Amino acid sequence: MIVTDQQQHLTGVAYRMLGTMADAEDAVQETFARWYRLTEAERAAIDRPAAWLTRVVSRVCLDVLGSARARRERYVGEWLPEPVPADAVDDPAERAALGDSVGLALLVVLETLTPAERVVFVLHEVFAVPFGEISQAVGRSPAACRQLATSARRRVDAARADAPAPARRDAVVRAFAAACAGGDLGALVALLDPDVVLRSDGGGLVSAARNPVRGAVHVARFLLGLLAKNPGVVLEEVTTGDGVGYGWRDEGGMRGVLTLGVAGDRPTDVWIVLNPEKLTRWG
Incomplete structure (x- = not known):
């Protein structure tokens, strides 16, 4: 061998x-x-x-x-x-x-x-x-x-225990992305689990939330605010080990990868990896 x-x-x-x-x-x-x-x-x-x-x-x-x-x-x-x-x-x-x-x-x-x-x-x-x-x-x-x-x-x-089948999970993720792209705060809040938690990892190299963002309203506002502050960013569907996820891409390349934890029909966790040292395999 x-x-x-x-x-x-x-x-x-x-x-x-x-x-x-x-x-x-x-x-x-x-x-x-x-x-x-x-x-x-x-x-x-x-x-x-x-x-x-x-x-x-x-x-x-x-x-x-x-x-x-x-x-x-x-x-x-x-x-x-x-x-x-x-x-x-x-x-x-x-x-x-x-x-x-x-x-x-x-x-x-x-x-x-x-x-x-x-x-x-x-x-x-x-x-x-x-x-x-x-x-x-x-x-x-x-x-x-x-x-x-x-x-x-x-x-x-x-x-x-409450994880949906892969196809259902991917449908929830796509609905989440559509709500984000539509910019409708009420629609996004309605989609999220009331106790949803968002964590973003910038590693001190790029801007990211230093602490978890908790609750549907706060998470929805954070996400829509992030998109509003970065109009050049495009959400691009990618395939992760979890299934469907989304890349945050601009003309300079991949800036982040977002994926969700889903229970039942609602996102319970939002994970956004922004640390460039953890994005080297995304091109």
Whole structure:
């Protein structure tokens, strides 16, 4: 096996664990560095290099997640995971690795898990890694890993409980975009969940709301005000891991990606990623 053949798989694992492609790519490079620091005899003694690499990248991610809280406290404004376009590449296997099966909605939920819960959930629920192997990655017994997986699955399932079917979800998102484009405050307020929350991530590099915007009226006013202040911006339908989303594009290129969390027939969360460092894959 050529070790670098595992790069897309490892990147997919690390992206789900860490939430940004830059962090995922760093974790994969560190994993390869550890592989090549082994002697030839040590590498030859590894029966399943792919499993070894997955275990090591998981350990690297666990270490990164352990320090993430301190890094997030220094982050300017709200932090959101990085959205990855589901149709960015032609190869279905590569699309799966990079995130066509995971969207911002899931990544936001994963952010609420402990580092160990997140690693165990991704390895077991997404990549079907046995608990015996997971235990070597996280330094806990297989039984403890099962408990972590159960706890994580319970929280993820609760967040997904009211999620509509994909087609219905996309219809709600398109209705939301039409209401925004129409500029009708009343229509947009009526469409939103009364307790909707908007978060925008500029990373201190571009203007964004420093704190969450809460409530249908406040969110609607924020969105319409944002569009009014940027008349050159065009809402462009894009395909994200969540389904339909919208890019904020002007003559200079993609300025932001917007996607929604939907429960029933209403948007409950609005996520706008404006940080240019998280938009590099959008052209």
